Amino acid sequence: MSDTPSQEISTHPRTRSVWWWIPTLYFGQGIPYVAVMLLSVILYKNMGVSNTEIALYTSWLYLPFVIKPLWSPFVDMFRSKRWWIVCLELVIGAAFALVALTLPMDNFFRLTLAVFWLLAFAAATHDIASDGFYMLGLVPHEQAAYVGIRSTFFRLSMITGQGGLVYLAGKFTEVTGNLTLAWCIVFSLLSAMFLSLFVYHSLSLPRPANDVARVDSGGVAKTFVLIFAKFLKKKEIVSILLFLLLYRFAEAQLVKIAPVFMLDSPEKGGLGLSTATVGVVYGTIGMIALSIGGMLSAYLISRHGMKRWLWIMALAIHVPNLAFVYLAVALPSNVNVIASLVAAEQFGYGFGFTGYVLFMIMTAKGEHQTAHYAICTGFMALGMMLPGMVSGWLQTQLGYANFFIWVCVATIPGFLVTGLIKIEPGFGAKPTEP
DSSP: OOOOOOOOOOOHHHHHHHHHHHHHHHHHHHHHHIIIIIIHHHHHHHHTOOHHHHHHHHHTHHHHHHHGTTTHHHHHHHHHHHHHHHHHHHHHHHHHHHHHHTTTTTTTTHHHHHHHHHHHHHHHHHHHHHHHHHHHSSSSSHHHHHHHHHHHHHHHHIIIIIIHHHHHHHHHHHHOOOHHHHHHHHHHHHHHHHHHHHHHHHHHOOOOOHHHHHOOOTOOOHHHHHHHHHHHHHHTTHHHHHHHTOOOTTHHHHHHHHHHHHSOOOTTHHHOHHHHHHIIIIIIHHHHHHHOOOHHHHHHHHHOHHHHHHHHHHHHHHHHHHHHHHHHHHHHOOOOHHHHHHHHHHHHHHHHHHHHHHHHHHHSTTTOOOHHHHHHHHHHHHHHHHHHHHHHHHHHHHHHHHHHHHHHHHTTTHHHHHOOOOOOTTTOOOOOOO
16 A cells, blocks of 8 residues: 555645644644643642652653554554544543542542543554644645644644643632632643544544555554564664754753743742743743744745754754753843743744754655654654653752753753754755746
8 A cells, every 4th residue: 555645635625624624633732742741840830749759750741752653553554543633632631621620639649640641642642643644634845834834833732731721720820719729620621622622623624535544464563563673774763863862852851840940939049930920921922932933944944945954953942041041040030031031942942843843754754654753753752751850850959050051061962963864955845846
């Protein structure tokens, strides 16, 4: 069975179908991810859990994203990507409801962590199906052209999650005077959101002609082994793996500590912002800046190709980490100053991360691209999980200022692996008209 993407993805005109499914699909992909990776951090900080425990246990939630390549072939081999997407959105909606139900209980930490694990597994599988659906529905140059759209709506979901929902949690707490109730309301809203997505995608998600179960001759077991073997036989596989693991080595540590740094009091070395203010500064202004950076780099890549902008993206994602060094040393009380520096750091991160996504798309090209892209994202998650696990302990030992200095030192591996990879000439650039 051919793996060539179909030119016909639905009975509707292509432009209409693309705008009907890419925005909602990637908005839906981002919400559970931000809930697992960031909302859980702020929730547990509000509930009095220590930084060390927060960083350790929430970093473990990356594990489903790390090991998802182990079951990504089964998403390829059983049922359509569309079927997986719709069913998993129902599961994710139910998981959000379970978080709301378990939060008021005495042993909430263990119970909610268990539900977050379920949520993470469902979200990781939803990622596999969504990314496979994206690559089946678009030809290669369109995959690069529309990466800006998918990234934008993924980031809008991040704004909704770590901006709007964090802000709501803070405001609900102020209105009700009940922190637990406030977070229960937030997760109930998330549940309603995903049940709505389940209904919407059940009715309107297109049906690509090539979105079918895919088993090579020889059966399931042979196909499973073959998929991994073909990935590991790719040219420059060592450089590929090093890049996937180390490009975000510094960011993996920063992202776990930045929110708790903003929430902690100045006496503890933090900025002392309220939950609602963190939602505005980090979750809204920061994510808007990140989205602008991502869209700008996607546009520039579509004009000139990824190879031309590779080192600019590496500088953009790493150098602005210095902003947190200043914040931790100066501890400014002016929210405008804080927001400006956070926006600068997030803009750089957005600019540099687009190249990382396109590198994974380039690496996954060919047979079994859904499973191979999932393998790439698994290594990406491993690169986030392991540094993140120790970041809370490191911050406790070093203090915030020295920790952020260490983060800047930790950018060195990211620069080294950037020099190792090879980008196909013209990759990502929009073909010129004949």
